[in-house]
Amino acid sequence: MxxxxxxxxxxxxxxxxxxxxxxxxxxxxxxxxxxxxxxxxxxQGHISGYTIVRGGAETGELVSAFVLVYRQDRMRGGDVLAALTRIPEVVICEILSGDFDIMVRLEAASLERIRGIWEDIAQMSGVRDTVTALTLSSVVNGRRREATP
The missing domain is CATH 1.10.10.10 (Winged helix-like DNA-binding domain superfamily/Winged helix DNA-binding domain)
Structure with a gap:
């Protein structure tokens, strides 16, 4: 070192x-x-792990945001997906059809942390642009509806 x-x-x-x-x-x-x-x-083993403290997780004070990601190349953008899976605050990562390539939902302990993650995503090799929206309130969360035949 x-x-x-x-x-x-x-x-x-x-x-x-x-x-x-x-x-x-x-x-x-x-x-x-x-x-x-x-x-x-x-x-080399100099860094063997990271610790995450989810401040506010127990009290429901998490900040949530959606980041819509445009990749440079939709067909060869696997590096972006791999990097997103390594971010602990990413709770949803989905590939989309249409204008945007990827939709990411973040949940973090602070707005500052959301901003830091957004900066990291925006600077990733293979990311052309991003659009970010903060969640103001959640109306439905986690409820699944049965499909009718």
Whole structure:
């Protein structure tokens, strides 16, 4: 581990969900270089896990948002999907027909965390654009209707 790796590990220790963009700014590297260093540190065992504390989860104070994602290439956008599955706050990720490629529902402990995830998604290689909408209230949640024959 060099000095930059140590700075990255220290920043992740303070906030395990800090965005690649913020880390890159702090260590004066590109976002992609920071991502590659983190992946190497994970492979080498310097980073062996992340802890998530879902503040507000017990009291129902989660912030929810939908992120509609346009990919550069719909047919070869598997890297975007793989990256989205690694974000713990992603509770729904669906491929859509029509104008948008992917619909992601986020649930996080704060609006700031939603913003950080949005930044991460918007900066992913293979993402052309995003549209984000915050959930103001939930009318129906989790109810399934039986199909009638």
């Amino acid at each position: 060099d000095a930059i790796d140590q700075k990255i590990v220290a920043a992740l220790t303070r906030n395990a969900r800090v965005s690649y963009a913020e880390l890159a700014s702090n260590v004066l590297l590109s976002r992609n270089a920071v991502r590659q260093r983190i992946e190497r540190l994970e492979r």
